[in-house]
Amino acid sequence: MKKKKIPMRKCILSNEMKPKNDMIRVVKNKEGEINADATGKAPGRGAYVSKDLEIVENAQQKGKLERYFESDKETLEPVYKEIIRLIYRERIPK
Secondary structure, three states: OOOOOOOOEOOOOOEEEEHHHHHHHHEEOOOOOOOEEOOOOOOOEEEEEOOOOOHHHHHHHHHHHHHOOOOOOHHHHHHHHHHHHHHHHHHHHO
């Protein structure tokens, strides 16, 4: 039986290749709004972020998403909070 291929994506914060399921997609749409995309299917220009709390917090301090999306800190503050919320939600046992 053939093994199923696992799609890999590169984290824009750590530059590591990881399986797509272990990442959170951040999207900038045509109106310029930036959101964390839990479904991974929202329209717009997307980038992937690792589901690692330490990496996200370090990136928030250094302003990595601000540079990537060419935006300011106030615009991306709710995006960082949403990413952290999605990471915590993933850790809750089902």
